[in-house]
Amino acid sequence: MAEQQAAITLVKVCKSFGTNRVLHEVSLTLPAGKIMVMLGPSGTGKSVLLRCLVGLMKPDSGRIFIEGKDITGLDERRSAGREQLFALRRKFGMLFQDGALFDDMTVGDNVAFPLRQHAKLSEREIAARVADDLERVGLKGAQSKMPSELSGGMRKRVAFARAIALRPKIVLCDEPSSGLDPVMSATLDELILDLHRSLGMTFVVISHDTAEARKIADYVGLLYKGELQAFGPKDEVLRSNQRAINQFFERSTEGPIQVL
Amino acid sequence: MTNRSVRWFEACAAFVEFLCAVCRCLVTGPRYLFETLRVMDLLIRRCLIPVGLAVAPVGAVISLQGAGLFRMFGAESLLSSLLATAIFREYSPALASVMVAAQAGSSIAARIGTMKVRGQIDALAVMSVDPIRYVVVPGLIACIIVTPLLSVLTTLLGLVSGWFFAVPVMGVDHGSFLANLYAQVSLVDLWVGMGKCMAFGTAVGLIAGFLGLRTSGGATGVGKAANDTVTLTIVLILVADYFVSMLLLRLGV
Numbered sequence: 269m270a271e272q273q274a275a276i277t278l279v280k281v282c283k284s285f286g287t288n289r290v291l292h293e294v295s296l297t298l299p300a301g302k303i304m305v306m307l308g309p310s311g312t313g314k315s316v317l318l319r320c321l322v323g324l325m326k327p328d329s330g331r332i333f334i335e336g337k338d339i340t341g342l343d344e345r346r347s348a349g350r351e352q353l354f355a356l357r358r359k360f361g362m363l364f365q366d367g368a369l370f371d372d373m374t375v376g377d378n379v380a381f382p383l384r385q386h387a388k389l390s391e392r393e394i395a396a397r398v399a400d401d402l403e404r405v406g407l408k409g410a411q412s413k414m415p416s417e418l419s420g421g422m423r424k425r426v427a428f429a430r431a432i433a434l435r436p437k438i439v440l441c442d443e444p445s446s447g448l449d450p451v452m453s454a455t456l457d458e459l460i461l462d463l464h465r466s467l468g469m470t471f472v473v474i475s476h477d478t479a480e481a482r483k484i485a486d487y488v489g490l491l492y493k494g495e496l497q498a499f500g501p502k503d504e505v506l507r508s509n510q511r512a513i514n515q516f517f518e519r520s521t522e523g524p525i526q527v528l
Numbered sequence: 529m530t531n532r533s534v535r536w537f538e539a540c541a542a543f544v545e546f547l548c549a550v551c552r553c554l555v556t557g558p559r560y561l562f563e564t565l566r567v568m569d570l571l572i573r574r575c576l577i578p579v580g581l582a583v584a585p586v587g588a589v590i591s592l593q594g595a596g597l598f599r600m601f602g603a604e605s606l607l608s609s610l611l612a613t614a615i616f617r618e619y620s621p622a623l624a625s626v627m628v629a630a631q632a633g634s635s636i637a638a639r640i641g642t643m644k645v646r647g648q649i650d651a652l653a654v655m656s657v658d659p660i661r662y663v664v665v666p667g668l669i670a671c672i673i674v675t676p677l678l679s680v681l682t683t684l685l686g687l688v689s690g691w692f693f694a695v696p697v698m699g700v701d702h703g704s705f706l707a708n709l710y711a712q713v714s715l716v717d718l719w720v721g722m723g724k725c726m727a728f729g730t731a732v733g734l735i736a737g738f739l740g741l742r743t744s745g746g747a748t749g750v751g752k753a754a755n756d757t758v759t760l761t762i763v764l765i766l767v768a769d770y771f772v773s774m775l776l777l778r779l780g781v
Contacts, residue, residue, distance in 0.1 A: 322654050344653075345545065347552075354656040362654045368647035382655045 274336065275300040275438055275470040276321065281330035283316055283494075290316050291327070292494040298487060300335070300437075303464055303471040305481040307516060308491035309525060314474040315365070317491070318440050321472070322360050323353045334359065334438070358386060361431035363441040367423040369415040369430070375402070376411030379429045386434060401429040405459060421452045428456065432463060438470045439463075445477045453477065457484050478517045490516060492525055539742075546660070546738050550668065553661040564666040571632045571674045576681070579627040583682040586619050587611060587690030595698035605704035607694055609712040615686040616713045617776075621721040622769050624679035625728035628671060629761035633732045636667040637757040640740025641750035649741065664741065668733030675729030676722045683721075724772060728765045735761050 276298040283291040290313040298304050308314050319325040320332060323342055331340045339356055343349035369378050379398045383389055389397070402410055405425040415423055424444065431439055441460070445453035461484055463469055475481060481488055481502070489499040490512055497512040498505050505513060515523030590611050598607045640663050643649050649659045687709070694700040736757045743753040 319650075324650055324653060345549075350658075354658075357654055357656045360654065362651070364647045364651055366647065368651040370648055370651075371642070371646075385655060385657055 273299055274333070275302070276472065277333040277336075279331045279333075281317075281320065281327045281332060283313070283320065283325065283327050289494050291320075293330070294491070294494075294496045295330075296489060296496060296499045298470065298472070300470050301464075301468050302486040303460065303473065303484050304487040304489060305473045305475055305485035306489045306491055307475060307478065307481055309476060312491050313494045314491055315442055318362070318442055318472065318474060321440060322357055322362060358434065359437045361434065361436035361439045363424070363428050363431045363439070363444055365442040365446070366420075367415075367427035369423055369427055371415055373415075374411060375407070375413045375415065375418070375426050378415065378426060379411075379433055382430060382434045397433065398429075401433055402426070404432075404462075405429045406455065421448045424448065425456070428459065432467075432469070435467060436469065438472065441471065441473045443474055443476075445475060445480050453480065454483075460484055478519070482517075497524075542742070543738055546741070547734070549658075549660045550664060550734065550737070553658065553665045558661070560662055560666055563662065564669050567636075567666045567670040568674055570635070571628075571670050572677070574635055575628055575631045575674065575678055578631055579624060579678050579682055580685055582627055583619065583623050584685045584689045586623065587615060587686035587688070588693040590614060591690045591693035591698060591700075595694055595700060604700050605708055606711075607700055608690070608705045608709040611690040611694070612687065612709050613712045613717075615683055615690070616717045616721055618769075618773065619686060620679050620683040621724040621728070622765065624682045625675055625725055625732070625765045625769075626762050628675045628678060628729060629732045629765060630758050632671055632674065633736045633757045633761050634754040636671070636733070636736035637740040637743075638750055638754040640664070640667070640737060641743035641753040644741060644743045645746055645749060659741065660737070664733075664737035667737055668730065671729040671733035671736075672726050673729075675732070676725040679721060679725045720772075720776060724769065728761075728768070731764055731768075732757075732761050735764075 274297045276296075278294050278296050280293045280295050281291055282289075282293060294317065306314055306317065316325060320327050321334070323339060323344065327340065331338055333339070334356060337356070339353070341349075342353045342356070344353055369375075370381070373381070376395075376398050379401055380394050383394045383397060387394070398411060399408075402408060405428055407422060407425055407429070410418075410422075410426070415426065418426065424447075428441075428444070431441075439460075444456050444460075448456065457480055460471055460473065464471060471484075473480070473484070485502045487500065488502045488505045490497040490505075492512060498508065498510050500508075506517070512524045514520075515525050591607065594607050594610060595604065598604050598610075640649075643663065649663070652659045652662055691705060695702050695705055739753045739757050739760075743749045745752075
């Protein structure tokens with residue numbers, strides 16, 4: 269029954285590339301409508317975890333449930349699996365690390381893209397939604413700009429507007445704060461909290477910014493060397509006094525996490 | 529050695545899988561008509577001038593070199609027959625296809641490759657849009673349509689430049705030039721030429737899409753994908769063209 273309330277459940281998920289073990293028996297349950305911040309040093313499989321959630325990568329073993337539905341066996345190369353996978357992905361919005369905006373489309377067309385593909389809306393309704401979402405991310409009136417004219421932070425915010433355009437149930441954010449100035453990353457944090465409050469979306473945020481985790485997280489996880497060192501409600505994890513958690517939050521070089 | 533053959537086998541299997549996916553997208557919806565038109569527009573703009581520049585001299589060369597030779601036998605009036613046969617049957621389809629491979633193939637492969645390394649292909653997939661349907665198929669259809677169109681242009685250009693160097697420059701009689709122009713070519717040649725163009729266009733679109741989607745390793749990878757596409761398609765086109773021509777000569781068409 270617990271799985272029905274859970275947005276995301278992972279059971280002993282493993283993934284390796286050759287001899288490189290990226291994820292090892294990662295298990296967690298994230299209730300719907302919560303914000304999870306997955307912390308960890310660079311190169312510890314955080315992005316791979318996100319890609320497994322939307323079926324861009326398959327785990328070698330273990331199971332992944334999205335809203336109680338097992339997605340592990342869905343194969344994009346078979347028509348039944350593809351239909352199911354595409355239906356499943358409509359629950360997701362994803363903010364890629366460097367935005368992944370389409371270079372040859374304007375900002376407005378980028379944000380409108382998922383709406384034109386999947387929402388049964390008129391062009392006028394789409395334009396209204398795009399204007400609304402761009403205003404939400406602080407880029408009012410930027411519709412006709414090209415992505416190449418924007419700064420990194422602005423591109424990321426446009427990508428965020430695109431990720432939430434279809435009002436997905438679950439939003440995955442791959443390092444939303446990396447490469448942004450503190451004020452801009454704080455703005456993005458506020459935006460996540462605002463959307464979380466107003467639309468009740470579930471967020472999975474990949475980050476190595478502990479300040480961000482303190483500010484927005486309901487749940488915190490710490491991934492190191494492919495293993496989930498800690499996971500749980502933020503306060504519990506922070507109070508748990510685990511060495512890896514303490515080291516990460518105190519920005520210390522002393523502790524179990526070693527610089528590679 | 530075994531490692532390399534395993535990789536080669538893996539690439540072949542991937543290509544067959546890719547072909548199946550492309551066929552599936554061709555027969556089922558949704559179709560991205562606007563995207564197809566956009567790519568066609570892009571390809572025509574990229575190919576028009578280079579193709580024109582590459583083909584125009586061919587007619588001129590045939591006329592310049594041929595006129596003196598034919599004159600020795602008193603067969604000047606037949607120069608235009610050779611010109612038309614060579615251009616309709618061989619140069620126009622082959623050169624148009626090779627130029628489409630060079631210009632269109634490289635730009636399609638580079639575009640898809642860039643989208644791949646920048647995560648835009650994954651972004652499409654996450655937005656439940658099949659990348660093969662959205663980026664590969666429009667490029668393929670555009671190649672199949674644009675190549676014969678360009679071949680018409682190259683034919684005209686070749687004939688005009690041939691005429692210019694035969695009649696005003698080398699002093700061949702205008703009347704006999706026109707009278708013998710179509711003596712040796714038939715409608716079949718025209719259709720065979722068009723068919724070849726469409727087949728070569730298909731090859732360009734497929735290979736560019738396949739190699740573009742397999743791009744890895746940043747900007748270098750994009751360059752490699754574009755380069756490999758051009759090399760592979762041009763070799764393929766020239767070899768296939770040779771066999772088609774031999775076959776047609778055997779059949780006496």
